[in-house]
Amino acid sequence: MKSRVLSQWIAELLAERPLRANSLIITIYGDMIAPHGGTVWLGSFIKLVEPLGLNPRMVRTSVFRLSKEKWLVSEQIGRRSYYSLTATGRRRFEHAFRRIYDDPRIPWEGDWQLVLMPGDGLAPGLRETLRKELLWEGYAAIAPGVMAHPSTQGDSLLDILQGTGTHDKVVVLQARTLGALSSRPLKELAEECWNLGQVAAEYQSFIDRFRTVARALRNAAALDPEQCFVIRTLLMHEFRRVQLRDPQLPRQLLASDWPGDTARAMCRDIYQLCQQHTEEHLMTVLETADGPLPRAAQSFYSRFGGIRPGAEADAALPAST
Secondary structure (H helix, E strand, O other): OOOHHHHHHHHHHHHHOOOOHHHHHHHHHHHHHHHHOOEEEHHHHHHHHHHHOOOHHHHHHHHHHHHHOOOEEEEEEOOEEEEEEOHHHHHHHHHHHHHHHOOOOOOOOOEEEEEEOOOOOOOHHHHHHHHHHHHHOOOEEEEOOEEEEOOOOOHHHHHHHHHHOOOOOOEEEEEEOOOOOOOHHHHHHHHHHHOHHHHHHHHHHHHHHHHHHHHHHHHOOOOOHHHHHHHHHHHHHHHHHHHOOOOOOOHHHOOOOOHHHHHHHHHHHHHHHHHHHHHHHHHHHOEEOOEEOOOOOHHHHHHHHOOOOOOOOOOOOOOOO
16 A cells, blocks of 8 residues: 555655656666666556656657667567667766765875866867866866866776867876865865855755655555655655765865765665565566566665665664654
């Protein structure tokens, strides 16, 4: 039996925040379908997303657009269409969701990556493309023509430069902070350049929005698989939206009560509470060319530091919930 509290919460959220079909489909494919092989019959997918307010026409239009954008690829078998993540789409997903399932912050000793963009070395369109890619990766403009991030991780930067064709058009430097790593000027620089106040406010909104869900799931005598699917979808859709705006700065540059930590703990626990029933629902509704959806790959259970098949979260929800 569906929870009345959760049904009301779902209805209110869907009314308050209308979902963009393209983005929602990517969330579902990346979070739920990729671990199960990545391919499903379109008809079964349409049935899956109906409780989220997506009608068949919206879904068909969206998957067509996502195919054009190289996120999805279709295969026709008889009269049925099967859609899969492309290799490019899978890479995009894995790149984005690494930041979601695993906290990427590592111990910081004051190192920085700097990208210098010469004034006449880049065409305006190429400069804007590179700037957007670097912003998405967590870089910020600390001075005109200078993008920076406090880390030593150069693999993602190299991928961006090669992907945008700018590896031979910019100057990449490494720098090191001299002095205290949590000094007031350094924290003020981080707050100003990365707009941490706005990121913190979005995390707090996420916490406030999902507090009711956390309590209801904990108190429910039984959970409904379809409701769990909807909640997990909305959870990951919202957390993904906020997380990808987080520049992932070292903890020395963040406030001691940084709400991103509480938001991540809440997301992990709700995900764990919903995951068994969601998996059951997916395998009941979705179909592949070979029949029912296969079980999730073992790597699925490494998310959020490790989730256990068929087990509820043991960790207590944060005190603020």
